[in-house]
Amino acid sequence: MTSRVVAEIEAEVRELRAAGRVPKGLEDELERRFEEIAEASLVAGSLPASEDAAAAIGRSFNPSQLRRQATMLARRRLGPILRRLERRSILGAARAGESAWLQVHVTADHLERLAARSVFASRALSVLRPRGAASAGATLHPTIDGPLLTWVLEQLDNSRPDASGVPGLVLHVECGDGRIVEALAAQGLDARGADPRLSARAGGATSVVAAGALEYLGAAPSAAFGGLLLSGVVDRLRPGAARALAQLAARCLAPGGVVVVVSARPELVVAMDPVAADLALGRPMHPVTWCHLLAHFGLSELTMFEPDEPETDVFAVSARRPLQDQVGREGRRP
Amino acid sequence: MRARPVRIDQIIPSIVERDAVSHHTLEAQRVLHSMGFVSEIYARNMGPGLQGRVHLLDDIPREGPEHQWVCYQASIGSPAADVFVSHPGLKLVDYHNISPVELVERWLPHLGEEVRLGRKQLAEMAPTVEVGLADSEFNRAELEEAGYRQSTVAPLMVDTSNYTALPDRRVLDRLAAEHARGGHDWLFVGQMLPHKAHQDVIKALACAREIFDPLARLHLVGRESCPAYAKALHRFVAALGLSGAVDFAGSVSAGELSAYYTSADVLVCCSEHEGFCAPLLEAMHHRLPIVAYGVAAIPETVLDAGIVLPSKSPVLVATAVQRVLGDSALRKELVLAGLERARAFSIEGARRGFAQAVEQVLSAP
Numbered sequence: 112m113t114s115r116v117v118a119e120i121e122a123e124v125r126e127l128r129a130a131g132r133v134p135k136g137l138e139d140e141l142e143r144r145f146e147e148i149a150e151a152s153l154v155a156g157s158l159p160a161s162e163d164a165a166a167a168i169g170r171s172f173n174p175s176q177l178r179r180q181a182t183m184l185a186r187r188r189l190g191p192i193l194r195r196l197e198r199r200s201i202l203g204a205a206r207a208g209e210s211a212w213l214q215v216h217v218t219a220d221h222l223e224r225l226a227a228r229s230v231f232a233s234r235a236l237s238v239l240r241p242r243g244a245a246s247a248g249a250t251l252h253p254t255i256d257g258p259l260l261t262w263v264l265e266q267l268d269n270s271r272p273d274a275s276g277v278p279g280l281v282l283h284v285e286c287g288d289g290r291i292v293e294a295l296a297a298q299g300l301d302a303r304g305a306d307p308r309l310s311a312r313a314g315g316a317t318s319v320v321a322a323g324a325l326e327y328l329g330a331a332p333s334a335a336f337g338g339l340l341l342s343g344v345v346d347r348l349r350p351g352a353a354r355a356l357a358q359l360a361a362r363c364l365a366p367g368g369v370v371v372v373v374s375a376r377p378e379l380v381v382a383m384d385p386v387a388a389d390l391a392l393g394r395p396m397h398p399v400t401w402c403h404l405l406a407h408f409g410l411s412e413l414t415m416f417e418p419d420e421p422e423t424d425v426f427a428v429s430a431r432r433p434l435q436d437q438v439g440r441e442g443r444r445p
Numbered sequence: 446m447r448a449r450p451v452r453i454d455q456i457i458p459s460i461v462e463r464d465a466v467s468h469h470t471l472e473a474q475r476v477l478h479s480m481g482f483v484s485e486i487y488a489r490n491m492g493p494g495l496q497g498r499v500h501l502l503d504d505i506p507r508e509g510p511e512h513q514w515v516c517y518q519a520s521i522g523s524p525a526a527d528v529f530v531s532h533p534g535l536k537l538v539d540y541h542n543i544s545p546v547e548l549v550e551r552w553l554p555h556l557g558e559e560v561r562l563g564r565k566q567l568a569e570m571a572p573t574v575e576v577g578l579a580d581s582e583f584n585r586a587e588l589e590e591a592g593y594r595q596s597t598v599a600p601l602m603v604d605t606s607n608y609t610a611l612p613d614r615r616v617l618d619r620l621a622a623e624h625a626r627g628g629h630d631w632l633f634v635g636q637m638l639p640h641k642a643h644q645d646v647i648k649a650l651a652c653a654r655e656i657f658d659p660l661a662r663l664h665l666v667g668r669e670s671c672p673a674y675a676k677a678l679h680r681f682v683a684a685l686g687l688s689g690a691v692d693f694a695g696s697v698s699a700g701e702l703s704a705y706y707t708s709a710d711v712l713v714c715c716s717e718h719e720g721f722c723a724p725l726l727e728a729m730h731h732r733l734p735i736v737a738y739g740v741a742a743i744p745e746t747v748l749d750a751g752i753v754l755p756s757k758s759p760v761l762v763a764t765a766v767q768r769v770l771g772d773s774a775l776r777k778e779l780v781l782a783g784l785e786r787a788r789a790f791s792i793e794g795a796r797r798g799f800a801q802a803v804e805q806v807l808s809a810p
Contacts, residue, residue: 141648
C-alpha cells in the first residue's frame with residue numbers, strides 16, 4: 112500500500128513543480144542558508160582544524176572573542192550603572208559556582224582579562240585567588256591534594272629511569288605555583304613545570320618556566336619526557352584541541368613513559384552560572400573520553416583515579432606509552 | 446548443547462535513567478533473572494538513581510565459560526570493551542548500532558572519536574564473541590559485516606512509561622490553543638544531535654508553509670545534546686522567519702511527551718541514521734501517522750505503518766505530510782497499521798525474543 116502512495120506523492124511533486132507551485136530555487140536556498148549558518152556556528156564554536164596542534168591550542172584565548180563576550184555580558188547583565196553592578200555580578204557569579212573548578216578556572220581566567228578593563232574585576236580576582244597565590248606571578252590550578260595527590264605521585268613515580276631506558280624527566284603542564292613540581296622533585300624525579308602566567312621561578316630542585324604550556328610541549332622533541340602531568344589547561348580545551356593535546360602528549364612521551372590528566376568533571380558545567388557559562392571558552396571532558404583519546408594515540412594501561420568519595424569535582428586518568436613503540440611519527444598507531 | 450552457566454552478567458559503558466539502551470539493559474537483567482540466572486550489571490559510569498542496581502566494572506567476577514557468560518551492550522566506543530574482551534567467560538554482544546563517524550564528527554569531534562573507536566572495537570571483539578544479538582535486522586547485518594560468526598535479532602525492550610503516562614494538562618491546553626488558531630502540528634522527537642537532521646524537518650516545514658499550509662507548526666522534542674548544532678538550528682529558524690512556528694521543546698517529562706504525541710497531527714522524521722528509532726513506536730502507540738525518510742533501520746521499524754520516503758527533498762516531505770493530513774482514509778489505514786506494528790514490539794514480545802535468543806545460544810552444539 113505505502114509504495115503505491117509514495118509513487119503517487121512523487122508524481123504529485125512533479126506536478127507541483129511543473130505547475131510552478133514550488134518557488135524556483137526554494138530548496139537550494141534552504142540548503143544554502145543552513146550550510147552558511149552551520150559553518151558560522153562551527154567556526155565560532157571550535158578551533159580551526161590545524162595540523163599544528165600547539166598553535167591551535169595556543170589560540171584557545173582569542174582576544175576578540177573575549178572582547179565580544181565581555182561586551183555581551185555587560186550589555187545583558189550590567190546595564191547602564193555598569194561599575195557597581197559589574198562588581199556585584201562578577202563576584203556573584205564566582206561565588207555561585209559550587210565547584211572549585213568554576214571559581215578557579217572559568218571565572219578567574221576571564222576575570223584576569225576583565226581586570227585589564229575594570230578595577231572592580233581586578234579586586235574580584237584578588238578575592239578569588241587561593242590564599243598564598245595572590246602575589247604577582249602566581250597562577251591558579253586545580254586542587255590536587257589528599258588521595259588524588261598521592262595517586263598522581265604514584266603514577267608519575269613509575270617514570271623513573273629503568274633498564275628500558277625511560278628518561279626520568281617529568282613535566283607538569285600548567286603547573287600553577289609549582290607545588291606539584293616540588294613534590295615530584297622531593298621524590299627524586301627530575302621534575303619541570305611550565306605555566307603561561309608564571310614569571311620565571313628558580314631555586315631548589317624545581318625548575319618552573321614561564322612558558323605557554325602547550326607551546327612548550329609543542330616545541331619539545333619527541334619522546335622527551337618520562338612523565339607528563341596535564342592539568343588546568345585541560346579544563347578549557349575545545350574537543351578538537353583536546354585531541355591535539357592528546358596527540359602531543361603521546362608524541363612527547365618516551366616509550367614506557369606515563370601521562371596523567373587531572374581535570375574537572377564535565378558534569379559541573381550543568382550547574383554553571385549563566386554569566387560564567389557565557390565567559391567559558393571551553394569545557395572539561397569526561398574521563399572516559401580522555402581514555403579514548405589517549406588510547407587512540409597509542410597509549411595503553413589506562414588507569415582511572417577512583418576516590419573513596421565519589422562526588423569529587425576532579426578526576427584523573429593515567430596512561431603509558433608502550434615499551435614496544437606503537438606510536439607512529441604523528442602520534443597515531445602505524 | 447552447552448553447559449548452562451550459573452550467571453550471565455552484562456557490561457555496559459555507561460548507564461543512566463531515561464536512556465533506551467540503559468533501559469534495555471535493566472529489562473534484560475529482569476529476563477535473565479526470570480530464566481533462573483544470577484545476573485548483574487557492570488558499568489564504567491552510572492547516572493544518579495542507579496547505585497545499588499549497578500556495579501562498578503572493576504568488580505566483575507571473572508569465571509570461566511562453564512560458570513559465567515558476559516553480554517556487552519554495544520553502542521559507543523569505550524574502555525569497557527577491553528574488559529569484556531579480556532574476560533574469560535563465554536561472550537555475547539547486544540548491538541544497538543553506532544552512529545557513523547561522518548555524521549557526528551563535524552559537530553562533535555570528541556563523539557567522533559568515540560564512535561570511531563566503537564566501530565573498531567566492535568570488529569576487534571568479533572572473533573571472541575559467540576553470538577551477536579541485534580535489535581534490528583539492519584544492526585544484525587552490520588554485525589555480520591563486522592565479522593560475527595553468528596548473529597540474531599532480539600528486539601529492543603523499550604521503555605513503555607512513555608506510552609502509559611497521562612498527557613500533561615498544561616501542555617495539552619497550550620497546544621490546543623495554538624491548534625485552534627489554524628494550521629497543522631508536526632512533531633519530531635529525538636535528541637538534538639546532528640545525525641537526527643532536524644534541519645531537514647525545518648526545511649520541509651518551510652516548504653509546506655510556502656506551498657500548502659501557511660500556519661503549520663513544528664514541535665521539536667528532545668534534549669539539546671550538541672550546543673553548537675542546537676544554536677545553528679535556532680539561528681536557522683530565526684533566519685527563515687519561523688521563530689513563531691517552530692517550538693524547541695527540549696527535554697520533557699513522560700506526561701509532557703504524551704501531550705505532544707496526543708496533540709500532533711503527524712510525526713516527521715528526517716534522520717540520517719537510526720539503528721531502531723523508538724519514537725516511531727511511541728508515535729504508533731499514540732495513533733500518530735508517520736512520514737519518515739527511509740534510511741538505516743527506519744524502513745524495517747516502520748514497515749507499512751507510515752509513509753517511508755526514498756529521499757528527503759523538502760518538497761517531497763512536505764507533500765507527503767500534506768497527503769497524510771488531507772487523506773482521511775490513508776490516515777486511518779496508517780494509524781491501524783501503526784497500532785498493529787506497535788503490538789509486534791510489545792515489551793512482553795521483546796522480553797520473549799531476548800529470552801529465546803539466550804536459549805538459542807544455550808542449545809547450540
